[in-house]
Amino acid sequence: MSTDSTFAVRAFVEQNSAGFVEDLKSWLRIPSVSGDPDRVGDVRASAEWLAAKLRATGFPTVEIWESGGGRGLPSVFAEWPSGDPDAPTVAVYGHHDVQPGTPVELWDTAPFDPQVRDGRLFARGASDDKGQLFFHLLGVRAHLAATGRTAPAVNLKLIVEGEEESGSPHFAALLREHAERLACDVVVVSDTGMWDRHTPSTVTGMRGLLAAQIDVRGPSGDVHSGSFGGAIPNPITELVRLLAGLHDADRRVTLPGFYDGVVELGATERQLFAKLPFDEARWLRTAKSRAAVGEAGFSTLERVWARPTAEINGIWGGHTGHGSKTIVPSEAHAKISFRLVAGQDLAQVREALESWLAERVPEWIEYSVSFEGHGVRPCLTPLDHPALNSVTCALGRAFADDPDGEPREVLYTREGGSGPEADLQEVLGAPVVFLGLSLPEDGWHAPNERVEVANLLKGAEAAAYLWEDLAGNK
Amino acid sequence: MSTDSTFAVRAFVEQNSAGFVEDLKSWLRIPSVSGDPDRVGDVRASAEWLAAKLRATGFPTVEIWESGGGRGLPSVFAEWPSGDPDAPTVAVYGHHDVQPGTPVELWDTAPFDPQVRDGRLFARGASDDKGQLFFHLLGVRAHLAATGRTAPAVNLKLIVEGEEESGSPHFAALLREHAERLACDVVVVSDTGMWDRHTPSTVTGMRGLLAAQIDVRGPSGDVHSGSFGGAIPNPITELVRLLAGLHDADRRVTLPGFYDGVVELGATERQLFAKLPFDEARWLRTAKSRAAVGEAGFSTLERVWARPTAEINGIWGGHTGHGSKTIVPSEAHAKISFRLVAGQDLAQVREALESWLAERVPEWIEYSVSFEGHGVRPCLTPLDHPALNSVTCALGRAFADDPDGEPREVLYTREGGSGPEADLQEVLGAPVVFLGLSLPEDGWHAPNERVEVANLLKGAEAAAYLWEDLAGNK
Numbered sequence A, B: 001m002s003t004d005s006t007f008a009v010r011a012f013v014e015q016n017s018a019g020f021v022e023d024l025k026s027w028l029r030i031p032s033v034s035g036d037p038d039r040v041g042d043v044r045a046s047a048e049w050l051a052a053k054l055r056a057t058g059f060p061t062v063e064i065w066e067s068g069g070g071r072g073l074p075s076v077f078a079e080w081p082s083g084d085p086d087a088p089t090v091a092v093y094g095h096h097d098v099q100p101g102t103p104v105e106l107w108d109t110a111p112f113d114p115q116v117r118d119g120r121l122f123a124r125g126a127s128d129d130k131g132q133l134f135f136h137l138l139g140v141r142a143h144l145a146a147t148g149r150t151a152p153a154v155n156l157k158l159i160v161e162g163e164e165e166s167g168s169p170h171f172a173a174l175l176r177e178h179a180e181r182l183a184c185d186v187v188v189v190s191d192t193g194m195w196d197r198h199t200p201s202t203v204t205g206m207r208g209l210l211a212a213q214i215d216v217r218g219p220s221g222d223v224h225s226g227s228f229g230g231a232i233p234n235p236i237t238e239l240v241r242l243l244a245g246l247h248d249a250d251r252r253v254t255l256p257g258f259y260d261g262v263v264e265l266g267a268t269e270r271q272l273f274a275k276l277p278f279d280e281a282r283w284l285r286t287a288k289s290r291a292a293v294g295e296a297g298f299s300t301l302e303r304v305w306a307r308p309t310a311e312i313n314g315i316w317g318g319h320t321g322h323g324s325k326t327i328v329p330s331e332a333h334a335k336i337s338f339r340l341v342a343g344q345d346l347a348q349v350r351e352a353l354e355s356w357l358a359e360r361v362p363e364w365i366e367y368s369v370s371f372e373g374h375g376v377r378p379c380l381t382p383l384d385h386p387a388l389n390s391v392t393c394a395l396g397r398a399f400a401d402d403p404d405g406e407p408r409e410v411l412y413t414r415e416g417g418s419g420p421e422a423d424l425q426e427v428l429g430a431p432v433v434f435l436g437l438s439l440p441e442d443g444w445h446a447p448n449e450r451v452e453v454a455n456l457l458k459g460a461e462a463a464a465y466l467w468e469d470l471a472g473n474k
Helices: A009-015 A017-028 A037-057 A130-147 A171-177 A235-244 A267-275 A280-286 A300-306 A346-360 A386-398 A421-428 A453-470 B009-015 B017-028 B037-057 B130-147 B171-177 B235-244 B267-275 B280-286 B300-306 B346-360 B386-398 B421-428 B453-470
Strands: A061-065 A075-080 A089-095 A115-117 A120-122 A155-161 A186-189 A201-206 A208-217 A309-318 A331-340 A366-376 A411-415 A432-434 A450-452 B061-065 B075-080 B089-095 B115-117 B120-122 B155-161 B186-189 B201-206 B208-217 B309-318 B331-340 B366-371 B411-415 B432-434 B450-452
Touching: A009 A017, A009 A130, A009 A453, A017 A037, A017 A120, A017 A130, A017 A453, A037 A061, A037 A075, A037 A130, A037 A155, A089 A130, A089 A421, A120 A453, A130 A155, A130 A453, A155 A171, A171 A421, A186 A421, A186 A453, A201 A386, A201 A432, A208 A235, A208 A346, A235 A309, A235 A331, A235 B235, A235 B309, A267 A300, A267 A411, A300 A411, A309 B235, A331 A346, A346 A366, A386 A432, A386 A453, A421 A432, A450 A453, B009 B017, B009 B130, B009 B453, B017 B037, B017 B120, B017 B130, B017 B453, B037 B061, B037 B075, B037 B130, B037 B155, B089 B130, B089 B421, B120 B453, B130 B155, B130 B453, B155 B171, B171 B421, B186 B421, B186 B453, B201 B386, B201 B432, B208 B235, B208 B346, B235 B309, B235 B331, B267 B300, B267 B411, B300 B411, B331 B346, B346 B366, B386 B432, B386 B453, B421 B432, B450 B453
Parallel strands: A089 A155, A089 A186, A186 A432, A201 A411, B089 B155, B089 B186, B186 B432, B201 B411
Antiparallel strands: A061 A075, A075 A155, A115 A120, A120 A450, A208 A331, A208 A366, A309 A331, A309 B309, B061 B075, B075 B155, B115 B120, B120 B450, B208 B331, B208 B366, B309 B331
C-alpha cells in the first residue's frame, strides 16, 4: 500500500464525518416521495440539491435527466473522468427518491426531521437510499485525498434515479436513451445491505421475474349448479387442477425445460452461504410464517436466492361474497409469477408456460395467458469475477481493524427479488456488483428508518479502496 | 269409469275455462314480488285474494299464516275434509309470490297486465307459480262436479307459500309450527314442469345441497415473493392442491364414503330417462357451455339428476386487481357445494369433508371449514310408489285423446336442485310427488313469462283424476 498514512482513507473519512452527516441531514429534510403526486416538486428539489453537491465535490459534469412519462421525477447523472486512457469506467447506481413517511405517528421523531441517536441517523431515506448513495461523495474525496490525485483512478459515473420507489417505470427507457453516456465496464449498485452488523457481505445476484395471468372460461355466464352442476366443466375446477400441477411432489416447477440452463450453485458458494449465521426461527418471523417449505434438496437461503420458483400471487372466480351462491361460474383467473435465476431465459420460460398450458388444458376449455410486461432478467456475478473480488477486498479492508493489515472475511449473499439492477446489467451490458452496508434492522419502508452512521463511513471507505483496486492500484 | 259423462272432468274444465282464465288474470295483476320491500303489501293482497277465492270455491277452512322474520310475506292455508274416515290426506304445495317484472322494457306486454295471445297467457307468475297453483281450484270443482260429491274424495289441504322466490327462508319453520295441521299421507307439489310440450312427465326426485367454505392461511400478512417465495407455504398453492384432489380422473368425488348409501339408478329408470327426447346441442346452449363433461359412466341427464357432485362455486385469495403484485399471499378461500342424492346423509358428508381436509392439509398449514346452514336433504320417490303411480295415471288420462281410453305414456324426470320440497318431505314425513305442467320455454324468472292455457286446463283435469285415484276410486 503506497498511500501516505497522513492522508489515509480511514483518517480522511473520520475527519470529515461530522460535515458528511450534516450535509446528509440537509438532503434528508427534502421529502422526495416519488409515489406522492404532491411531492413531485420535492423530488426535483432533491435532484437539484444532489446536483449542486456533486458539483461542489468536483464532478466536472453534472446533469439532471428528466424521466419519461412526464411525471417530473428526474434522475441525476454525474461524470468524473480519470484522465488516464487505460482507466476502467465505473457507473454507480443509487436513487434519491424515498418511500412515504406515513404513518407518521409510528415514528419516534418525524420522518423528514433527521436526528442522530446512539450512532444511528433516523430519517426516511437515511438508509434507502440517500445515505448509501451519499457515502460515495465522501468516498471519492477520501480517494483523492489519500492518493493525492486530482481525478479518480477510474472514470467515475453516477446515475441516481428519481422513481425507484415507484417501481422504476421509466428507468430502462432512460438507460437506453443515455446508453452511450453511461457506457461502463462495471456497475456498482449501492442500494442493498449486508447480512448483519457482524457479517460484512456483498450481493452476487438477484432473481429475475416473469409475471403472467391465466384466464379460464367455462359457461358463457354463471349457470345454476343444481341444473347443470356435474355435467359441464367448471372453470375453477379446471384452473385448480392446472395450478396444482405447477409443482411436483418435490415442489419443483413442472414447466418443460424450466430448469434447463439454470446455473447451479457451486460447492464453494453453498459452503459460503452455510457460513452465514442463519437463524431460521428469526427468519420465519420475518416471513410471517410457521414453516420453511420449498424445493427438496435446498436450504432456505438457497431456495430464496438461487432457485427459480413459480408462485401463485392471486386467484379469483365465481362467488366471493357473503353466504353461498350455487353456481357453476363463468370464469376463473390466476396471477402467477416466476422468479428466475441466471441461465434462465425469459422468452424460453414464457414459451414453456404457454406449451405447458396447451398440453394440459382440456380441449373443451377456453383459456388464455397474458404476460405482464417483458419481465426482469436475473443477474448473477460469478464468484471469481475480478470486479466482485475488488468489492470484497474493499469491504474486507473497510471492516478490518487496520485497513492495511489482515482484511475481514466478506461473505456472499443474494437477493430473492430484483429492482432496476437487471436493467443496468441488460442495457449497459456490464457486470453488476453491490456495495451496500444497510442492516436488516434499518427499517426500509417502515417507521423509524435509520442507518448506522459508522456503516455509512465504512461505505465511503470501501468506495475509496474500490476505485483504487478497480484501477489496478493496490 | 263410473262418472256420468255429462259431468265428466274434461267437459267441466272446458266449460269453465274462460272464467278460470279471467280469475287467474285478476290474481296475476297483483305484483306479489316477495323480493321487493315495496311490494310487501302486494304479497299480502295476493294472499287475501287467494283466500277469498278458496272460500268461494268451497274450502271450509281458509287461513292466512304469517311467515317468520316479520317480513309480512304471508302464506295461505286451506283445508277441505273428505268426510270419509278412510280417505287419505293430501297436501298441495305452491307459492303465490313471484319474481320481479324487471327489466320491464324486455316484455312485449307489461308483466302485471296479463294478456292471452295464441293460447298463451303472458304475465309474471302465469306459470311460476300462480297459474299452476290456481288450476287446483278448477280441478277440485271438476272433481266434485264429475263425481257428484259435495266434498273431495281425499282430505285436501293446500299450503301456498309467500316467499319462495326469496329462498323460502322461513318455510321450514312455518312447516314445523303447523306440522299437525299439515299432517298428510302425500305431498303434491305443483311448481315444476314437464319435459316438453309433447312429453308429459313427472318429477321423481330432487338433489339436496350442502355448502361449505374452506379458508387456508399462510403468512400472517402478505409477504414479498422475491424475499420469501419458494421457501414458505403459499396458501393459494395449498388450496388449489386440495381442490384439485376433490375429484379423481373419472370425475368422481374423492371424499371418503361419499357414495356410501347412494341410491343407484335402476335399469328401468335409466331406460325411462333414455326415452326422453334429449337434444344435447340444445341442452348445451341452455347450459351456456361447449361440452358435456362429468362423472364417467353416466349420461348428462343422469349426472344432473341422479348423481351427487362437488362444485367449486367461488375462489379468491391474494392479488386480484390490475397488474401484478409479487406476493406470497396471506390467505386463500373457496366456496364449495355438494349436490346430494337419496341415500346420502348431510351429517355424514359434512364429516367426510372435515376428515378429508384433516387428512390432506399439511400440518404446517392453518385452515378452517365452515358450513352454510344445515343443508338441504335430497328427496326421491321410488318409481313403484303408489302415489307416483297415481300421478302418472292422472297425467296419462289428462293428456290422452279420450280420458277414458288409452292413457298417454308419462315419463320420469328429476330436478338437479331443490327448493322447499325437501322441507316438506322432511318436516311432514310424507312422500312428495309432482304435478307440474310448465314447459321449458315458459320463461320462468325471465321477460315474457307465459303459460299454455291448455296445459293449465290439463293440470286441473289431472288434479281431478288424481284425487279420485288416491282415494282408491278409479
